[in-house]
Amino acid sequence: MTVDRAALIGRQLRAATYTVSQVDVDDFLGVVAEPDFAPLDDGEADSGRLAPPSFAPFVAVLGLLKTFDWQEDFLFDYRNGTAMFGEQAIEFHRPLVVGESVSIAAAISDVYEKQGKSRFDVIEVTFKIAGEHDEDLLMSGQQSYILFK
């Protein structure tokens, strides 16, 4: 059955939060060594510690995945279908602080069909990620999802 997703344009996705936890950042730094952002020893205070910019794609991906349901919002059967990340654009407004909770607001800004080796829909989601309490903007941008037909 062909799914027409054009009507999804403009849909506001659900609000979500994500905490930039020390565990996640330290696990990440165990894989991608960042000399300026070394993991802390056990018990060491991390007040005001910054996460590296290389962790930002994880925050965007994790945060955005909380804002939608594949079936309900994208009309897509994630269990049986094939989906991929498309282009991601991020504008940075301030550093990410370890331990802070961030809020994610997102909306579907465009949907269009493309033809490669097979046909697929591209869903473009515009997002803003801000501090949960003071609502200062951290990141804004766009993430596209490729849904094969």
Next chain:
Amino acid sequence: MIESIDKPFFEDYAVDMLLPSIDFGPMDRFDYIPIALILRDTNPLHLDRVYAQERGLNDVVQQGPLNQAYLYRYFTSLLHNPWDLVGTKMRFAANVFPEDTLRCGGEVLALEPIEGSGGVIICAVWQRNQKGEVILKGEASARIPSRP
């Protein structure tokens, strides 16, 4: 890694200038376990070699955000402060597999001076594997200080 004393100032950049390239790797399949935990994504395509082979792949596929992280790591290593990063735009072109080596590089596309405080560089950035296949490509921009 480029030490801080070697990091270029705004005056050192010119349009069409190639950025130094840096290699990361070889990629390690055991790194995909903590990344799966961070991403809360236990898709067997990233963790189970047999599952991946049953779907026509030679091996498990490295998680996309990890590929991006290495390109961010590369570009921000050129900056005097990693959080001088202004923006990125990246597109996935191919998969990464265990034992791949990732070469990251770039080229200056434009320079936007800021009066009295250096400026912003806009660069094409890319990531290729050991076979020269493009993994990621896009743009990155950052604030760069003037030479003191």
